[in-house]
Amino acid sequence: MGDKNNNINFIQPAVYRILDANLDRAREGLRIIEEWCRFGLNSGQLANECKQMRQELAGLHSSEIRAARDTPGDPGTELTHPKEEQRSGIEQLLQANLCRVEEALRVIEEYGKLYSTQMSADVKQMRYRVYTLESNLLAYRRHQLLKRSHLYLVTSPSENLFNVIEAALQGGLTLLQYRDKTSDDSIRLSYAHKLRQLCHHYGALFIINDRVDLAVAVDADGVHLGQQDIPVAFARQILGTQRIIGKSTTNPDEMQRAIQEGADYIGVGPVYETPTKAGKAAAGVEYVQYAAKNSPIPWFAIGGIDMNNLNDVLKSGAERVAVVRAIMEAEQPTLITQYFHSQLTRVQTLRSIEPQVVQSHV
Numbered sequence: 551m552g553d554k555n556n557n558i559n560f561i562q563p564a565v566y567r568i569l570d571a572n573l574d575r576a577r578e579g580l581r582i583i584e585e586w587c588r589f590g591l592n593s594g595q596l597a598n599e600c601k602q603m604r605q606e607l608a609g610l611h612s613s614e615i616r617a618a619r620d621t622p623g624d625p626g627t628e629l630t631h632p633k634e635e636q637r638s639g640i641e642q643l644l645q646a647n648l649c650r651v652e653e654a655l656r657v658i659e660e661y662g663k664l665y666s667t668q669m670s671a672d673v674k675q676m677r678y679r680v681y682t683l684e685s686n687l688l689a690y691r692r693h694q695l696l697k698r699s700h701l702y703l704v705t706s707p708s709e710n711l712f713n714v715i716e717a718a719l720q721g722g723l724t725l726l727q728y729r730d731k732t733s734d735d736s737i738r739l740s741y742a743h744k745l746r747q748l749c750h751h752y753g754a755l756f757i758i759n760d761r762v763d764l765a766v767a768v769d770a771d772g773v774h775l776g777q778q779d780i781p782v783a784f785a786r787q788i789l790g791t792q793r794i795i796g797k798s799t800t801n802p803d804e805m806q807r808a809i810q811e812g813a814d815y816i817g818v819g820p821v822y823e824t825p826t827k828a829g830k831a832a833a834g835v836e837y838v839q840y841a842a843k844n845s846p847i848p849w850f851a852i853g854g855i856d857m858n859n860l861n862d863v864l865k866s867g868a869e870r871v872a873v874v875r876a877i878m879e880a881e882q883p884t885l886i887t888q889y890f891h892s893q894l895t896r897v898q899t900l901r902s903i904e905p906q907v908v909q910s911h912v
């Protein structure tokens with residue numbers, strides 16, 4: 551029973567109805583999120599956290615609160631917003647349900663003060679747990695998507711920047727790095743902002759080259775750092791564990807250091823000399839072979855890779871590649887992206903069947 555004396559005839563039934571509706575709303579929203587954690591992300595830990603909160607809410611949903619339910623007399627059952635009917639993707643669906651849960655908990659917290667101060671305090675704590683769940687969910691999704699990404703497009707300045715990138719995204723690209731060494735920051739900021747939106751619309755990750763500040767400013771999924779950029783540990787302090795940090799490496803020592811520093815992935819190259827990074831010596835396919843044997847984290851062969859030499863890079867043990875010109879300068883970026891994907895999928899399939907004969911069969 552509630553511990554507050556209110557106008558029993560009028561206020562109490564209304565408060566009970568509000569608590570009833572919002573307890574249901576929060577539990578339903580959590581259930582929707584839980585299903586994705588369980589079946590979409592295969593994360594028992596995240597699914598359990600949702601389940602735990604649902605059960606705690608069920609414990610608060612007392613019979614006197616339930617008894618106040620009056621669905622036929624609720625004018626709100628007919629009210630929907632057109633946006634509730636559309637979800638452009640899983641991202642939006644999860645976001646909408648997280649908001650729904652957070653709002654419902656806030657309502658319970660406030661109206662709960664008129665019913666039970668303990669209930670209100672418990673639900674307040676739960677609201678913070680949902681915020682944590684939200685960031686863990688996002689981080690988990692980012693890292694899963696990184697692991698699933700085998701083609702990485704690094705941009706170069708282009709009059710057709712957005713069209714080319716959209717075409718690549720339509721070809722199935724899931725990882726993009728915005729690399730622009732010459733523009734003013736105002737341009738970089740505005741392009742980065744648009745590119746993040748475009749990538750997220752297609753469910754792809756968006757990484758920024760060199761600049762941790764820009765990554766924070768546009769809420770990018772991460773940053774790519776070179777040997778001359780700030781150390782991974784500093785970037786981590788700013789970006790936290792939720793965001794992805796990549797590091798360029800050209801030799802085994804740099805690779806080991808990047809791994810120790812806590813990079814989420816590494817660039818391995820330049821495999822071949824390339825005008826995109828003029829003057830930088832090639833590390834060669836030997837370094838790709840070394841990475842194939844020694845890198846415990848995702849790594850992308852980069853530098854001079856195109857459709858003609860892709861097979862050699864794959865034969866050297868690569869399963870992930872990063873390219874600039876091969877797609878940025880392609881006449882048909884969608885087709886080239888699809889071609890890269892088909893080859894990368896082919897080697898993954900072969901290696902999953904017979905890992906030990908990897909290099910001779912590609």
Ligand SMILES: Cc1ncc(COP(=O)(O)OP(=O)(O)O)c(N)n1
Pocket residue numbers: 702704727729759760774775776777778779796797798799816817818827850852872
């Ligand atoms: C995936 C990937 N690998 C390597 C690089 C090169 O980074 P860096 O050495 O910092 O050189 P710039 O790209 O900044 O010129 C990269 N960008 N991406």
Ligand SMILES: Cc1ncsc1CCOP(=O)(O)O
Pocket residue numbers: 704819820821824825826827852853854855872873874875876
């Ligand atoms: C950014 C970078 N880092 C190492 S090689 C490289 C450029 C790769 O460009 P391309 O794919 O056009 O050779």
Ligand SMILES: [Mg+2]
Pocket residue numbers: 759760774775776777779
């Ligand atoms: Mg750099």
